[in-house]
Amino acid sequence: MTTVSRLALAMIGLVGVLGVATYSAEAQMNMMKQIEHRQEVMKGNGGAMKVLTPIVRGEAPWNQAAAVQAATTLANTAKEINALFPQGTGPEAGKTDALPAIWQNWADFQAKGQVFNEATTKLLQLAQANDEAGFKAQFPNVGKSCGGCHEGYRVKKQ
Amino acid sequence: MAGAVDSPRPLFRRFVVVAQALAFSAPLALLRKTPRLQLSGFALALLGVGLLVGPAAAQTPDATRRGGYIFDLAGCAGCHTDVKNKGPLAAGGRELKTPFGAFYGPNITPDPQYGLGRWKEADFVRAMRHGIRPDGNRYFPVFPYTSFAKMSDEDLHDLWGYLRSLPPVAKPSRRHDIGFPFRLRFLQIGWQWLNFSTGAFKVDPAKSPEWNRGAYVVQALGHCGECHTPRNIAGATRPSLYLAGTRDGPEGSKVPNITPDPETGIGKWSPGDLADLFKSGMTPDGDFVGATMAEVVRNSTSKMTDADLKAMIAYLRAVPPFRNDIRAVAK
Numbered sequence A: 001m002t003t004v005s006r007l008a009l010a011m012i013g014l015v016g017v018l019g020v021a022t023y024s025a026e027a028q029m030n031m032m033k034q035i036e037h038r039q040e041v042m043k044g045n046g047g048a049m050k051v052l053t054p055i056v057r058g059e060a061p062w063n064q065a066a067a068v069q070a071a072t073t074l075a076n077t078a079k080e081i082n083a084l085f086p087q088g089t090g091p092e093a094g095k096t097d098a099l100p101a102i103w104q105n106w107a108d109f110q111a112k113g114q115v116f117n118e119a120t121t122k123l124l125q126l127a128q129a130n131d132e133a134g135f136k137a138q139f140p141n142v143g144k145s146c147g148g149c150h151e152g153y154r155v156k157k158q
Numbered sequence B: 001m002a003g004a005v006d007s008p009r010p011l012f013r014r015f016v017v018v019a020q021a022l023a024f025s026a027p028l029a030l031l032r033k034t035p036r037l038q039l040s041g042f043a044l045a046l047l048g049v050g051l052l053v054g055p056a057a058a059q060t061p062d063a064t065r066r067g068g069y070i071f072d073l074a075g076c077a078g079c080h081t082d083v084k085n086k087g088p089l090a091a092g093g094r095e096l097k098t099p100f101g102a103f104y105g106p107n108i109t110p111d112p113q114y115g116l117g118r119w120k121e122a123d124f125v126r127a128m129r130h131g132i133r134p135d136g137n138r139y140f141p142v143f144p145y146t147s148f149a150k151m152s153d154e155d156l157h158d159l160w161g162y163l164r165s166l167p168p169v170a171k172p173s174r175r176h177d178i179g180f181p182f183r184l185r186f187l188q189i190g191w192q193w194l195n196f197s198t199g200a201f202k203v204d205p206a207k208s209p210e211w212n213r214g215a216y217v218v219q220a221l222g223h224c225g226e227c228h229t230p231r232n233i234a235g236a237t238r239p240s241l242y243l244a245g246t247r248d249g250p251e252g253s254k255v256p257n258i259t260p261d262p263e264t265g266i267g268k269w270s271p272g273d274l275a276d277l278f279k280s281g282m283t284p285d286g287d288f289v290g291a292t293m294a295e296v297v298r299n300s301t302s303k304m305t306d307a308d309l310k311a312m313i314a315y316l317r318a319v320p321p322f323r324n325d326i327r328a329v330a331k
Helices: A003-057 A064-079 A106-128 A132-153 B010-033 B036-057 B061-073 B076-080 B121-130 B153-165 B187-195 B209-221 B271-280 B291-299 B306-316
Strands: B095-098 B101-104
Touching: A003 A064, A003 A132, A003 B271, A064 A106, A064 A132, A106 A132, A132 B271, A132 B291, B061 B076, B061 B153, B061 B209, B076 B291, B121 B153, B209 B306, B271 B291, B271 B306
Parallel strands: none
Antiparallel strands: B095 B101
16 A cells, blocks of 8 residues: 555545544534423423413413414424434433433333324314313313323433 | 532441441340340230231221222322333332332232231231331331321221232232342331331311311321431431422432422412312423322322312411422532
């Protein structure tokens, strides 16, 4: 091998190493961004539940527009719930309460996401149909579907 | 934030517990051999209780149903059922991680080999009220007998009846996975001597019946303080910080302050907020509790009668407020 080709090979190697390093740093950044995004979406869910609670409790009058809006937030999240948890966005990537159990029991996690999806879709339909009684009856099922994942897949450490 | 609640480092804690254990185990081991009279008197007393209770142990369906309610409120299923692996009710196997090691709830079905099948009611009462196993060894306080000791005679009797009515499951209990020296059961004699005194719940006549019922549900059945009250270096709950929350909860979680402090506790929660939490697990910010509290909601609080729920809420809102922000210091 000539000196030149050796040099070229070394250069290629160096570029490769740098590339991988940059790539993984970038991946790490992306993972953290994913976690932050997820936390924002979850806060949005909390906000929606907060709007609906006084209505369901009867402390605030029935408000179809507010019900539709909040239920839409929930239903939209539910549709992408699994996508919010890509592989590698557990505690290894940054500060998160999401447990590794999510990815160890992915099929179960997906099934629970499906329950959340169905519960919120139904809630939205009832809001759109202006079915106050049905909406109030469905609300606890949505809550249960939230708790369904929080129990086994989240531990508050922060 | 309250500096008083800072927990010492685990290593230091270990050291103190070992020192404490050594200091107390030796004289106690001697004590155990000498007062034969006292022991046999105790045995006689137990026999007496056994004879008294024995014939009356026939359960009415009503008593069994009441016992089932006690089983729910005391959250027995939480530790004694392996829900994660779809294990049968009360057959044990659930893992509970603590700073001292991993504990596995034992089988409490009436199976004669692996469960409580050969127990007498007096054995059960002694376990619950005194934290003593039928073989005379002490339980680790991870079994919250420290709270159950406050249960009324009637509730213990009904709960026993309910446990007897469960289908027996022939499944061996799993050994606890605890580090040395905590696994030495005889050390628990010293622990009990230092940290535990038994006695059923005493009604406070100065307070309303509702407050008293709430106090009983929280202290004796719900054993809320076992997680929500910080523990000292020996793993005993600290009465002065009753329900003030801790950063060293089970499964490595943070356990919130549930005293009515407006900034760091539940002072700003309305009775309706608390009712929602106990029925569905929802908090005032629209979040749903997870981990062990989700289990408590599922097994216990969501099954409470409205009267008990109201009593518990009234009591919790009247607990002395304590300022302790468990989120203030990153661990």
